[in-house]
Amino acid sequence: MRKDKIDLDEFEKEDMNGVSPMERREFLKIGLAITGIFAGGTLLSAVSTMSRVFASADEYAEKYPYKPHYSMVMRQDRCIDCERCMEACIVTNDVPDYGYRTTILQKDSPDAIGQKREFIPVLCNQCNNPPCVRACPTKATYKDKKNGIVMMEYKKCIGCKTCVVACPYNARYFNEEKHAIDKCNFCVDTRLSKGEKLTACAAACPAGVRIFGDLSDTGSEVYRLIHQIERPVWVMRPEVGAKPNVFYMKG
Amino acid sequence: MKKTVLTILIMTFVTVFFAENKNIDARTDGVSGGGDIVYTKPVKAVIFSHKLHVEERGLSCDMCHNGLFEPAALKAQEKGDFNMDSLYKGKYCGACHDGKMAFASNTQCARCHTGVKGYNAYRKMNPVKSPISGPKADIVYTSKGIGPAKFSHNFHAKAFGCNDCHAKHFAMKKGGSNMKMDAMYGGKFCGTCHNGSTASAVTDCAKCHKT
Structure with a gap:
């Protein structure tokens, strides 16, 4: 039995290019926030260490x-x-x-x-x-x-x-x-x-x-x-x- | 012959050495006259060290006196322009502390400014001395119609030397000046300083005649 050859080049890529920067940022935030909670740290410190120390971080x-x-x-x-x-x-x-x-x-x-x-x-x-x-x-x-x-x-x-x-x-x-x-x-x-x-x-x-x-x-x-x-x-x-x-x- | 030359050499060396030492001694004497100058105006406090500037840095008296600072201590801080702006313009300390000869006066603030903490620590180590000679007790002037006026040598000697008052304004002998209030109003005796601007006015009766 001969297997059809798959042309990988025809498949759509599933890399990060398809995700908008905002979506990616939100996702990372959730991940970090959860890590923060489990690590016993403050939620804010996990999201952005910068904002804790410097007010110049954009988010803050x-x-x-x-x-x-x-x-x-x-x-x-x-x-x-x-x-x-x-x-x-x-x-x-x-x-x-x-x-x-x-x-x-x-x-x-x-x-x-x-x-x-x-x-x-x-x-x-x-x-x-x-x-x-x-x-x-x-x-x-x-x-x-x-x-x-x-x-x-x-x-x-x-x-x-x-x-x-x-x-x-x-x-x-x-x-x-x-x-x-x-x-x-x-x-x-x-x-x-x-x-x-x-x-x-x-x-x-x-x-x-x-x-x-x-x-x-x-x-x-x-x-x-x-x-x-x-x-x-x-x-x-x-x-x-x-x-x-x-x-x-x-x- | 050789011995004579050697003796002469040693003699010369010893003479030069002692002469040098004599110079150093003379200079140190001058410094002890200056000592530390503790400025408390316009802000508390800056402690100027004569020892540091003269002995360690090797400045001579005439580099500052009388061009930048009067010989009498603390006269500078009585002037209205004894502030940082004047220093930046090259007056007072700013003549040398310009960033070229010495560190600029607009840098390293707390190098000269010891603050209230530094002042208190300094005063603990160097308490204000009461006059070395002269009466420690208050001089009490009795007069008719009003309570006696008290003069505190202790208080006044903290700020002034003996010759600021004696003998041009006051005779050395107690009661020897034959003071009258009228003369004081005319700027004599206590009125020399107590004129309402240098010190409180002599017309403020209760200031001295407390009872």
């Missing part, structure tokens, strides 16, 4: 979930630890001496040539995926639906300090007078709601370290600083996956 850039999406960029190398930001914060937000809403860390590199110390301003990172909000048993701390600021409802707070432990940025303290946890809220009650455009710390900085603005506004300085590739932009402790809204850069 298209989806700033808030309007306005308040954010701060720290031009870290300009900080000289004059602590005017801390003073302004204390005066504006009535912060007691045993706590802080913002502070400045010092990092020494004794082996460096020339400059051997760096100052790093820190405050609440107003995370998109805030561990403190997840940890709070009474929903006293929550993500503001409009502007994305991590807020405190002092009345609901029972002072259990779970959020203090959960916060990867050490940005919360127990305020004895309020008998509740207190934290930075980008001066939303003391300044932004009164028409001011900047937080107290950003307004007080003489060296232009703290750039504050709306990340959903493509014309804002924060947007411009973050969506460029000449200078690296980073966030604190990206491995936590909290998707912070405080970014750091030099230069």
Whole structure:
């Protein structure tokens, strides 16, 4: 018996060319998302590691979930630890001496040539995926639906300090007078709601370290600083996956 | 003959060596007069090290004094233009810190700026000294019709040297100046500085006459 010869060239190819890029992307996303769940990692981190670290990843850039999406960029190398930001914060937000809403860390590199110390301003990172909000048993701390600021409802707070432990940025303290946890809220009650455009710390900085603005506004300085590739932009402790809204850069 | 030549050589060498050493000593003395200058204005804080600039870098006094900086410490920060913009224009530290002679003043901010943390650490190591000589106790001036005025040597000596006041404005002897308020209003005695611009005005009675 003679078998008919099959002409392979006549068959239609079943390679990737027949699939549209969008379909392929969606499919890969599903696969990665599932892997993420099974690996015990966060779903978002599996989909795009870039978006976790850099806001400049396209997917993340298209989806700033808030309007306005308040954010701060720290031009870290300009900080000289004059602590005017801390003073302004204390005066504006009535912060007691045993706590802080913002502070400045010092990092020494004794082996460096020339400059051997760096100052790093820190405050609440107003995370998109805030561990403190997840940890709070009474929903006293929550993500503001409009502007994305991590807020405190002092009345609901029972002072259990779970959020203090959960916060990867050490940005919360127990305020004895309020008998509740207190934290930075980008001066939303003391300044932004009164028409001011900047937080107290950003307004007080003489060296232009703290750039504050709306990340959903493509014309804002924060947007411009973050969506460029000449200078690296980073966030604190990206491995936590909290998707912070405080970014750091030099230069 | 050979011995004489050798002796002369050794003598010359020793003389030169000691002469050199004497120079170094003289220079060090000058440095200890300068010491560290702790600037707290317009921002806290920058610590200028005379030791680093003179001993290690070998700059001579006249490179900065009196062209860029007055000989008396901290006069620069009293001026309105003691800021980064002036430095970029080549004034003060910017005369050398231009990126050619020394690192540019618009780079490495925290190399000079030690911040509040650096200032506090420095003050812990080097507490502000009270006057070495002169009365430690307050001088109490009694007067009729108003409570006594207290003058704190301790407070004023933190910022000024003895010869800023003695003996051109105040006699060395306590009570020897025969002060009157009218003279102060005319810019004499305390009124030399307490004129409302350099320091609080002498018309602010309760500032000194506390009771």
